[in-house]
Amino acid sequence: MTGVPDAAPSPKSIRRLRKEYALAGLSEAEADPDPFAQFGAWFDEALHADLREPNAMTVATATREGLPSARIVLLKSWDARGFVFYTNYEGQKGREVAENPVAALVFYWPEMERQIRIVGDVARVAPEESDRYFASRPLGSRLGAMVSPQSGVIPDRAGLEARLQQLATEHQEIAPTRPESWGGYRVAPRSVEFWQGRPNRLHDRLRYRQGTSDAWLIERLAP
Ligand SMILES: Cc1cc2nc3c(=O)[nH]c(=O)nc-3n(C[C@H](O)[C@H](O)[C@H](O)COP(=O)(O)O)c2cc1C
Structure with missing residues (x-):
């Protein structure tokens, strides 16, 4: 920080961060009429683009207020019913979803100059679906989920580690069962927007939203 407002930006200055987007476009003609198929096409490309965590997404929730x-x-997982993630039902997002069952999801894949925004209604997945997914997780992750009172204030790390050790000893022979406080949520989209970076900030944005019939409306949004 120089404190001088018009000082020349240093090579690492935030003012020098400016990217042109030119990798691809997204036209109405090429967009799939179905947002899930369009998501699948982009997600597949992200999977094959060697991104570090293409399935990482921001989940926004809100209190009743x-x-x-x-x-x-x-x-x-995802299918025509919606987009599924797993978490603790009693953490902050769990509490917010319980009182206000809506969420927004955002994927950002900078290497592909793409963003996907989803807004929808949230519901727990069926307990059997959570059970199946829980059972598929590595033992350490299952035990970790059992140990952590997610988003509660805890005095230190040592308590968590000790409890993990204890559970590991108890579960040497018996597989752990899923805690009721842990499971999946499915976000059933009301709208899905695909953003493709384009030159001169004239990005392509196509938003799908549910019309009055079963068909999805596709609208182009100004960048
Ligand atoms: C890359 C990454 C992946 C994550 N994946 C999950 C996840 O799948 N489920 C989850 O509950 N928390 C996940 N977290 C942790 C959450 O960001 C968050 O700390 C936690 O869920 C508590 O959220 P809450 O304050 O809404 O209760 C992840 C964090 C990062 C950075």
């Missing part, structure tokens, strides 16, 4: 909060979680 509308105070928002956001965090990253991992998308674990």
Whole structure:
């Protein structure tokens, strides 16, 4: 910080950060009429683009009064019913979803100059679906989920580690069962927007939203 407002930006200055986007476009002609198919096409490309965590997404929730909060979680599955992630039902997002069952999801894939925004209604997945996913997780992750009172204030790390050790000993022979406080949420989209970076900030934005019939309306939004 120089304190001088018009000082020349240093090579690492935020003022020098400026990217042109030119990798691809997204036209109405090429967009799939179905947002899930369009998501699938982009997600598949992201999977094959060797991104570090293409399934990482921001999930925004809000209290009943509308105070928002956001965090990253991992998308674990999706189909025409919606987008599924797993978490603790009693953490902050769990509490907010219980009183205000809506969420916004955002994927950002900078290497592809793409963003996807989803807004929808949230519901818990069926307990059997959570059970199946829980059982598929590595033992350490299962035990970790059992140990952590997610988003509660804790005195130190040592208590968590000790409890993990204890559970590991108890579960040497018996597989852990999913805690009721942990499971999946599915976000059933009301709208899905695909953003493709373009030159001169004239980005392509196509938003799908549910019309009056079953068909999705596709609208182009100004960048
Ligand atoms: C890359 C990444 C992936 C994450 N994946 C998950 C996840 O799948 N589920 C989850 O509950 N928290 C995940 N987290 C942690 C959350 O961001 C957050 O700290 C936690 O869910 C508590 O959120 P809450 O304050 O809304 O309760 C992840 C964090 C990062 C950075």
